[in-house]
Amino acid sequence: MLPKVTNDNTLPMNRHFTHLLNLPGVIVESWKSSQDSIFFQLSVLAEGTYCPYCRNYSKELHQIRPIVVRDLPVDGKNVYLSLPRRQFYCRVCQCYMTERLQFIDWRRKYTQRYEENIYAQISHVNIEQISQQQHLGVEQVKNIFNYISQKRKKQYLEISKKRFRLENQRKQ
Numbered sequence: 001m002l003p004k005v006t007n008d009n010t011l012p013m014n015r016h017f018t019h020l021l022n023l024p025g026v027i028v029e030s031w032k033s034s035q036d037s038i039f040f041q042l043s044v045l046a047e048g049t050y051c052p053y054c055r056n057y058s059k060e061l062h063q064i065r066p067i068v069v070r071d072l073p074v075d076g077k078n079v080y081l082s083l084p085r086r087q088f089y090c091r092v093c094q095c096y097m098t099e100r101l102q103f104i105d106w107r108r109k110y111t112q113r114y115e116e117n118i119y120a121q122i123s124h125v126n127i128e129q130i131s132q133q134q135h136l137g138v139e140q141v142k143n144i145f146n147y148i149s150q151k152r153k154k155q156y157l158e159i160s161k162k163r164f165r166l167e168n169q170r171k172q
């Protein structure tokens, strides 16, 4: 688990938004608002990341690329998060690894909670309505729906497998 956010050098309004967003391991550095959207610039608190291959903790930053992901609306406005996608170097494996943020799935352009929210809406609102309300393309809404359906199926299969293993252990 990442440590709780306790950065007191930030402006009170940024601190307020950090608290409001309630995303682990990141803080709001700045924000700007237009008529229908809010754009938050976030930074990651962790200095480094664990190598997925050897579990070595590396702080050797190789490169940073900015990415923008969609998050849940605030005050009826579309929310966009600008985040650094950071790549670190692992000396042990001599490889580069991209940091994973726990609230965004790998290579997705939305936060997990945003995708879950869209998925939940599809059962009672049609895709075209969601597309209009969220200013998302119909294909993007379909993509989120398919992605979350697949994810749910995978999770369900994993739980079933675990349950099956447990039952077999009990029988032995």
Ligand SMILES: [Zn+2]
Pocket: 051, 052, 053, 054, 055, 056, 090, 091, 092, 093, 094
């Ligand atoms: Zn490594």
